[in-house]
Amino acid sequence: xxxxxxxxxxxxxxxxxxxxxxxxxxxxxxxxxxxxxxxxxxxxxxxxxxxxxxxxxxxxxxxxxxxxxxxxxxxxxxxxxx
Amino acid sequence: xxxxxxxxxxxxxxxxxxxxxxxxxxxxxxxxxxxxxxxxxxxxxxxxxxxxxxxxxxxxxxxxxxxxxxxxxxxxxxxxxxxxxxxxxxxxxxxxxxxxxxxxxxxxxxxxxxxxxxxxxxxxxxxxxxxxxxxxxxxxxxxxxxxxxxxxxxxxxxxxxxxxxxxxxxxxxxxxxxxxxxxxxxxxxxxxxxxxxxxxxxxxxxxxxxxxxxxxxxxxxxxxxxxxxxxxxxxxxxxxxxxxxxxxxxxxxxxxxxxxxxxxxxxxxxxxxxxxxxxxxxxxxxxxxxxxxxxxxxxxxxxxxxxxxxxxxxxxxxxxxxxxxxxxxxxxxxxxxxxxxxxxxxxxxxxxxxxxxxxxxxxxxxxxxxxxxxxxxxxxxxxxxxxxxxxxxxxxxxxxxxxxxxxxxxxxxxxxxxxxxxxxxxxxxxxxxxxxxxxxxxxxxxxxxxxxxxxxxxxxxxxxxxxxxxxxxxxxxxxxxxxxxxxxxxxxxxxxxxxxxxxxxxxxxxxxxxxxxxxxxxxxxxxxxxxxxxxxxxxxxxxxxxxxxxxxxxxxxxxxxxxxxxxxxxxxxxxxxxxxxxxxxxxxxxxxxxxxxxxxxxxxxxxxxxxxxxxxxxxxxxxxxxxxxxxxxxxxxxxxxxxxxxxxxxxxxxxxxxxxxxxxxxxxxxxxxxxxxxxxxxxxxxxxxxxxxxxxxxxxxxxxxxxxxxxxxxxxxxxxxxxxxxxxxxxxxxxxxxxxxxxxxxxxxxxxxxxxxxxxxxxxxxxxxxxxxxxxxxxxxxxxxxxxxxxxxxxxxxxxxxxxxxxxxxxxxxxxxxxxxxxxxxxxxxxxxxxxxxxxxxxxxxxxxxxxxxxxxxxxxxxxxxxxxxxxxxxxxxxxxxxxxxxxxxxxxxxxxxxxxxxxxxxxx
Numbered sequence: 001x002x003x004x005x006x007x008x009x010x011x012x013x014x015x016x017x018x019x020x021x022x023x024x025x026x027x028x029x030x031x032x033x034x035x036x037x038x039x040x041x042x043x044x045x046x047x048x049x050x051x052x053x054x055x056x057x058x059x060x061x062x063x064x065x066x067x068x069x070x071x072x073x074x075x076x077x078x079x080x081x082x
Numbered sequence: 083x084x085x086x087x088x089x090x091x092x093x094x095x096x097x098x099x100x101x102x103x104x105x106x107x108x109x110x111x112x113x114x115x116x117x118x119x120x121x122x123x124x125x126x127x128x129x130x131x132x133x134x135x136x137x138x139x140x141x142x143x144x145x146x147x148x149x150x151x152x153x154x155x156x157x158x159x160x161x162x163x164x165x166x167x168x169x170x171x172x173x174x175x176x177x178x179x180x181x182x183x184x185x186x187x188x189x190x191x192x193x194x195x196x197x198x199x200x201x202x203x204x205x206x207x208x209x210x211x212x213x214x215x216x217x218x219x220x221x222x223x224x225x226x227x228x229x230x231x232x233x234x235x236x237x238x239x240x241x242x243x244x245x246x247x248x249x250x251x252x253x254x255x256x257x258x259x260x261x262x263x264x265x266x267x268x269x270x271x272x273x274x275x276x277x278x279x280x281x282x283x284x285x286x287x288x289x290x291x292x293x294x295x296x297x298x299x300x301x302x303x304x305x306x307x308x309x310x311x312x313x314x315x316x317x318x319x320x321x322x323x324x325x326x327x328x329x330x331x332x333x334x335x336x337x338x339x340x341x342x343x344x345x346x347x348x349x350x351x352x353x354x355x356x357x358x359x360x361x362x363x364x365x366x367x368x369x370x371x372x373x374x375x376x377x378x379x380x381x382x383x384x385x386x387x388x389x390x391x392x393x394x395x396x397x398x399x400x401x402x403x404x405x406x407x408x409x410x411x412x413x414x415x416x417x418x419x420x421x422x423x424x425x426x427x428x429x430x431x432x433x434x435x436x437x438x439x440x441x442x443x444x445x446x447x448x449x450x451x452x453x454x455x456x457x458x459x460x461x462x463x464x465x466x467x468x469x470x471x472x473x474x475x476x477x478x479x480x481x482x483x484x485x486x487x488x489x490x491x492x493x494x495x496x497x498x499x500x501x502x503x504x505x506x507x508x509x510x511x512x513x514x515x516x517x518x519x520x521x522x523x524x525x526x527x528x529x530x531x532x533x534x535x536x537x538x539x540x541x542x543x544x545x546x547x548x549x550x551x552x553x554x555x556x557x558x559x560x561x562x563x564x565x566x567x568x569x570x571x572x573x574x575x576x577x578x579x580x581x582x583x584x585x586x587x588x589x590x591x592x593x594x595x596x597x598x599x600x601x602x603x604x605x606x607x608x609x610x611x612x613x614x615x616x617x618x619x620x621x622x623x624x625x626x627x628x629x630x631x632x633x634x635x636x637x638x639x640x641x642x643x644x645x646x647x648x649x650x651x652x653x654x655x656x657x658x659x660x661x662x663x664x665x666x667x668x669x670x671x672x673x674x675x676x677x678x679x680x681x682x683x684x685x686x687x688x689x690x691x692x693x694x695x696x697x698x699x700x701x702x703x704x705x706x707x708x709x710x711x712x713x714x715x716x717x718x719x720x721x722x723x724x725x726x727x728x729x730x731x732x733x734x735x736x737x738x739x740x741x742x743x744x745x746x747x748x749x750x751x752x753x754x755x756x757x758x759x760x761x762x763x764x765x766x767x768x769x770x771x772x773x774x775x776x777x778x779x780x781x782x783x784x785x786x787x788x789x790x791x792x793x794x795x796x797x798x799x800x801x802x803x804x805x806x807x808x809x810x811x812x813x814x815x816x817x818x819x820x821x822x823x824x825x826x827x828x829x830x831x832x833x834x835x836x837x838x839x840x841x842x843x844x845x846x847x848x849x850x851x852x853x854x855x856x857x858x859x860x861x862x863x864x865x866x867x868x869x870x871x872x873x874x875x876x877x878x879x880x881x882x883x884x885x886x887x888x889x890x891x892x893x894x895x896x897x898x899x900x901x902x903x904x905x906x907x908x909x910x911x912x913x914x915x916x917x918x919x920x921x922x923x924x925x926x927x928x929x930x931x932x933x934x935x936x937x938x939x940x941x942x943x944x945x946x947x948x949x950x951x952x953x954x955x956x957x958x959x960x961x962x963x964x965x966x967x968x969x970x971x972x973x974x975x976x977x978x979x980x981x982x983x984x985x986x987x988x989x990x991x
Contacts, residue, residue, distance in 0.1 A: 021336040023344075029417050037335075045335030067218070067247055068413060070126040070305070070339065 013079035014059060015050050019072035022047040030062055046074055087447060089366060089398040091168040093136055093148045093213075097389075097396055100137045101280045106270065110138045113264030114211070114241050119233060120257060121243045122250075125268035128307025128339075128410045131245045132215055134271065139211070146211040147172050152365070154450060156222040157483045162195050165212065169203070172210055176202045192228040193959075194702065200235045201956060209239035216409075217246035226251050233257075235953040272304030281306070286313040286392060289321075294328050301332045307410055310392065311342040318349035343414050346393075357384050358393075359422070362415035363431050365450070366398065367405045374438045375431065429455060436460060453487055462492040462499060469502055470545070473585075482506040493527075498546050500531035505553045508560065515560040524557060545585060551575035552586040555593045565600035572597055588618035588626040595633060608637055619657060628658050628669040635676050642833030642870040644680050651677040671700030675713040683834065685873030685906055687720050694720075707740045714740075715751050723877045724908060727759040727766070728932040732961075739960040749773060750794035757801045758880050765930075767805055774798045779812065782819040786826050788835045792819070796842055804849055816846055833870050837863055841879055848886065857895060860886060864896035867903075876903050883907075931972055931990065938965045939990065943982045 017038070024035050033051030040046055053059045066073065113121050123131045139146045147168035155161045166177030177199060203210075220226065230252045233242060244250060257263040273281060275292075278299035282288045290298070302308030312331070319327050334341065347355060360375050361367055372381035385405060388395045394411035398404040407415070419428065432455035439448035445468060452461035465484045472481045485493060485503045493499045504527035511520040531550055535542055555571045572594035579587060595610030611630040618627030631654030639647040651673050658670055674697030681690035694717045701710050714737035721730035734752050738745045756770035777795050785792050796816055803811050820843040827836035840863040847856035867873065876883055884907045891900040931939065934955075941951045948966075952959045966978070973988075975981035 020338070021334075023336065023340050025421055026340075026417070028420060047337075068127055068409065069337075070128055070307070070410065071337065 007081065008078075009055060011052055011054050013050065014053050015048060015075075015077045015079060016062070016066075017046045017048050017074040017076075018066060019044065019046055019074055021045055022049075022071075029065070031058065033062075040074065050079075086164060086167050087366075087444075089404050090150045090152075090164060091148060091171060092399055093139060093146060094132055094150070094215075095397050095400050096133065096137055096140060097392070098285070100133050101273075101277055101285065103134065103277065106134060106266065107138050107141060109264065109266070109270075110135075111142060114144070117238070117262075118241065118264055119236055119262045120254075121241065121264045121266070122254070123243065123245045123266045123271075124249050125247070125266070125271050126305070127247055128305060128408065129268055129271040130273075130306035131266075131271065133306075134266075135213055135215070135243055135245055139213075144211055145172055145208065146213060148213045148215065151214060151216045151219045153219050153221075154446075156220055156225060158192055158195075158222065158225050158228060159479050159483065161220070161225050162192070162199070162228070165214075166199065168212065169199075169210075173206055173208075176206055192224060193231060196228050196232050196235070197958075198702070200232070200237065200953065203240055204237045204956070207237075207239070209241075211241045211243060213243040213245065215245045217244045217250055218248045220250075223251075231949070234949055271306070273299065273306055273309060274304060275299045278304065278309055281309050282313050286310070288313050288316050290316075290324075290328075294325060297328050297332045302338055305338065307394075307408065308338040308342070310394070311339060311346060314392065315342045315345040315349075318345055339410060339414060343411075343418075347418070354384065354387070357381070357388075358415055359419045360431060362407070362412050362419055363428070363451075363455075364435060365406065365447070367395075367407075368403050371435070371438050375434050429457065432457065433460070436464075440464065449484060449487075458489050458492045462488055462496060466496065466498050469498060470585075478506060478509055482510065494530050495534075497531040497534040497542060498549070500527050500534070501546060501550050501553060504528045504531070504557075505549075508553065508557055512560050515557075516562055521561065528553060528557070544580075545583075548575070548579055548583065548586050551578060552589050555590060559593055559596060565597050568593060569597035569601065584617055584621040588614050588621055588623040588630070591617060592626045592630050592633075595630065599633070599637070604637055604641070608634060611637075615654065615657075619661065622661060624658055624662055624667050625669055627661075628654070628667060628673055631655075631658070632672045632676050635673070635680070639676070639680050640832060640834070644684055644871045647680045648677060648684070651680070666700070668700045668704035669706070671697040671702075671704065672706050672709040673697075674700065675709045675716075679712060679716050682716050682720060682874045684871050685877070687723070687874070690874075691717065691720055707743050711737045711740050711743055711748065715748065718751065718755060719874075719878055722755045722758050723874075725762065727755075727762070728934060730755055730759075731932070732934060735961055735964050736958075739958060739964065747790050750791040753794045753798050754790075757797055758878065760801065760805070761880050761882075764805065767801060770798045771802055774802070779815065782815055785819075786822055788823075788827070788830075788832065793838065793842065796820070796846075800842075800845060800849060813850070820846060833866055834872065834875070837866050837872055837875055840866065841875070841883070844886070845879075845882075848882075856886070857890065857893065860890050861895045864890065864899050868896060868899045873903060873906060877906060877908075881907070931969065935965055935969050935972070936990065938962060939969055939981065939985050942966070942969075942978055943985070 016033070017040075021037050022035055027033060027035055030049060031051065031053070033049040036048045036050070038046045038048045053062070063073070063076070110121060123135065125131060136148075138144075147165075149155075149164045149168045151161075151164075155164060169176040214229075220229075229250070233252060236242065254263060258265075275296050279290075279292070279295045282290055282295055282298065298309060298312050302312060316324050316327065331341070347358070350358070357372070357376060361372055364371065364375070367385070369380065369382040369385055372385065373379060385395070389397065389405070394408040395405050396408065398406055406412075432451055435451045436448045436457075439445070439451065445464070449461055449464050452458070452464060465481075465488065469481065472478065481502060485499065485506060488499070493503050504524050507520060507524050507527065508515075511524075514520055528550060531546070535547060535550075551571075552575060555568070555575055558568050558571055572590050575590045576587070576594070579590070591610050591614040595607045595614060598604070598607035598610055611634045614630035615627055615634070618624065618630060631650060635647040635650040635654070638650060655670055655673055655677075658667055674693045678690045678692075678694035678697060681687075681693060694713050698710065698713050701713070714733045718730040718733040718737070721727075721733060731752070734748055734755070737751075738748045753770045753773040756766040756773075760767040760770065774795065777791070779795060779799075782792055782795065796819065799812070799816065820839055823839040824836065824843060827839055840859050844856050844859035844863060847853075847859060850856075867876070876887065884904060887900045887904050891897050891904065937955060938951055941954060946954070948959050948962045951962045955962075966981075969981055970976070970978075973981050973984045975984050
């Protein structure tokens with residue numbers, strides 16, 4: 001349990017999906033997250049952002065920036081270490 | 083130095099004619115008319131929130147105050163400073179009382195700020211609206227809490243509008259449940275096909291078909307910013323190519339704004355594109371600033387062109403001076419800027435902005451740009467250049483916020499900043515000095531500063547050394563260091579000051595005076611404090627001036643020079659007022675309280691009350707608990723002597739609620755006033771007796787100082803004997819105590835103390851039926867009173883004193899003074915009122931509730947929470963809690979519910 005906790009607060013890989021397609025040049029704006037086009041099973045287009053986040057504060061900062069751009073959040077998922 | 087950026091509190095002018103959205107406007111008006119507390123507009127950037135609200139205000143001509151928030155407003159002081167300033171556009175006197183507090187570093191709780199604003203608004207009384215735009219910029223939970231508190235206590239005719247991109251973290255569910263909130267969410271704000279048509283065709287003249295409009299509306303999901311940008315991008319195309327563009331666009335999944343932005347930008351002429359990129363880093367633009375940034379002679383034509391093309395630029399004032407870009411637009415511009423330019427180039431742009439703003443004296447903005455571009459060295463330079471001016475104006479709160487914004491390394495590297503930071507910490511954490519928490523921290527910062535000065539070959543501003551000296555002196559003072567140490571520090575600090583330097587002199591002589599007082603050197607203290615006043619006058623150090631005036635007056639007061647003390651207070655207040663040039667100086671509150679105390683002793687109760695009330699209002703904004711407590715206690719005496727017992731007890735409650743102080747002394751005064759009040763209602767004596775039972779009578783045998791608790795013990799015991807005569811009366815203990823007290827007070831040369839114990843001793847002799855002794859003591863007392871002018875203290879002795887004074891008069895003992903005092907007694911009836919039916923009261927069912935308690939009880943019956951009761955009765959929450967405790971006790975109830983039920987049973991409510 002204790003191991004998980006320190007992992008969760010530290011650097012983690014996150015996958016964030018937003019509605020619509022974002023130009024790849026947004027990578028820099030989102031801390032070097034990799035951007036990939038995708039489609040949800042429901043049929044609408046999304047952009048999938050994957051990348052390393054230093055901690056929760058950075059993650060919330062990213063989400064805040066997405067809010068400021070008016071992006072629609074579809075999902076936020078942590079890629080747990082295998 | 084301008085504290086606020088004026089454009090932040092202007093209602094944004096409308097850009098041309100906005101699309102009339104009648105259904106939304108009607109709903110806004112309905113919510114306001116219904117008396118809702120809050121309108122929440124919560125939707126994405128670019129949904130048209132600001133336009134909607136400002137067009138609503140304009141159309142109805144409602145009186146409104148507006149604040150456009152940004153991240154700097156996360157500093158609670160900045161936040162409330164702007165709100166106050168915004169309200170002042172409606173009514174200039176609103177919030178003046180807090181303004182003074184904002185300038186100086188107060189440990190003023192946000193709750194006190196909110197309460198003060200609420201009180202001002204309540205007094206203002208006219209219906210008005212406050213709009214907080216871009217509320218999502220606020221992330222500080224303390225600010226959120228204060229707004230939540232504000233919402234709870236908002237007076238009836240006021241309405242708050244919050245415009246934000248994310249829901250604020252207030253407990254909205256209660257408001258929603260009670261239907262006192264109107265909400266507008268994205269679903270409400272999105273443009274339907276009809277409105278889209280109006281926006282595109284009518285306003286932007288795109289001449290699209292219904293089908294095309296529908297396609298665009300669907301593609302942008304009715305997003306106002308998207309539609310607007312779509313219209314702009316259409317202009318880049320030949321009319322015959324437009325449909326194709328729309329089709330392609332409609333079929334594309336790319337993020338709308340980015341996609342369209344590219345189109346729009348690519349088709350702009352190069353000089354316009356260049357202009358957009360270079361000015362994108364600015365929060366606010368004006369022609370002169372833009373010209374400077376681009377190195378062109380005149381940029382007004384370009385700005386005008388942008389505005390006419392609806393390129394997401396808004397005028398901030400009505401004079402076409404200041405503009406800003408729509409956040410979304412500038413965000414994307416900045417993003418693109420970062421793609422096409424190197425970091426160095428961007429830094430240069432920021433530097434230009436900083437330079438221009440500093441030259442214009444727009445210091446806060448310059449600092450903001452330095453901080454947001456992370457150029458901390460430049461930011462530190464900026465702050466350093468402005469430190470001394472903040473010192474003179476006591477703008478310590480502002481300075482503290484600047485210092486907190488800089489990284490620690492920057493502060494540690496510069497002695498002036500280290501010292502200033504230490505000073506701010508010292509003032510903020512004044513209360514915790516004795517506990518040692520912040521002592522090490524402050525010490526470390528001062529050491530940093532001193533080390534840098536010592537080991538560096540650089541030539542530093544010589545004032546820094548003296549600044550550090552001053553801080554160390556006050557550090558010692560607040561830490562309650564040994565008076566000799568304080569004296570030594572003060573003297574050496576003064577010695578080091580060059581002759582012409584007036585800057586820190588007032589503060590240092592003040593501390594010297596304080597050290598003298600601690601060492602019982604009254605003459606030295608008076609001398610030092612007088613110098614402090616003079617130096618303060620010379621250097622405009624109003625803080626130390628006011629403080630020194632109070633100390634001088636206090637010393638004279640203690641010596642019995644009452645009239646001189648009054649003169650000193652009045653002169654001092656006049657001098658400070660003149661120098662302040664209209665600005666309120668909260669520290670003068672202490673002087674007012676002292677003035678009130680002296681006037682009370684002189685018997686001028688009306689003037690005393692005025693001074694005390696003024697003093698409390700001022701002190702409310704600053705940190706001076708001892709003065710505040712003294713003020714309330716003195717007021718209580720005045721009220722009690724006029725028969726206003728409930729109000730007097732309430733004032734004592736306020737005195738007790740000044741949390742940082744010990745309530746024992748207030749309790750003692752309370753017991754004394756209860757004895758006085760017992761003359762009219764014997765039941766008060768029961769309460770006094772309860773207090774007496776908790777005291778240890780034995781302390782009387784070894785206390786030789788002027789201790790109000792001991793005096794009160796004697797007084798209550800005597801009163802008990804007079805009314806009850808039960809048990810053995812401890813004559814020896816009390817007589818011995820009073821004899822010792824008389825000697826001690828004579829030795830200390832403290833007339834007021836002497837007078838009090840003489841009268842107490844006289845009282846004891848009277849009930850012992852030893853008239854001769856009693857009258858001898860009365861004579862001594864009267865002579866003493868005559869010499870110094872004491873008068874009030876006789877009134878506080880009650881009607882029995884009046885009888886004794888009459889005896890004195892008839893025996894020709896100080897006849898003229900005795901007669902004069904008799905005349906001052908309110909409601910004189912020299913018959914045998916007094917101790918008689920005390921015993922009946924003990925059979926009473928319960929003590930009656932006071933008027934105030936009944937009011938609280940009624941509100942409780944309506945289900946009001948403590949905070950609501952506090953707001954209604956304009957008292958503090960602590961006072962409400964105290965009232966409720968009393969109510970529970972008096973009704974012998976263990977819960978509010980029970981209390982209300984009992985009250986109803988007894989037909990009290």
